[in-house]
Amino acid sequence: MFGLGTTELIIILAIVIMLFGVGKLPIVAKQLGAGIRNFQKSVRGEDDDEPAAADKRIEDKRADALASEASVTETEKSENKVIF
Numbered sequence: 001m002f003g004l005g006t007t008e009l010i011i012i013l014a015i016v017i018m019l020f021g022v023g024k025l026p027i028v029a030k031q032l033g034a035g036i037r038n039f040q041k042s043v044r045g046e047d048d049d050e051p052a053a054a055d056k057r058i059e060d061k062r063a064d065a066l067a068s069e070a071s072v073t074e075t076e077k078s079e080n081k082v083i084f
Contacts, residue, residue: 004012020028
């Protein structure tokens, strides 16, 4: 596993225990596992909530652009009319 032997893993475990203490070790492991799962989900593309929100914003902007384009067209037509 990553070219680490038993001795190196024991040393790393001892350092982690000294840094976080025995009481916080399960909490740290749980948070690390959750972080790894979230990372794997995002790499696989299972997190589809954000693209849907982005698509909705794009559609909203497109609708706003079409509405303002129609307004500009109306204004141009009214300016082209000659009033006597």
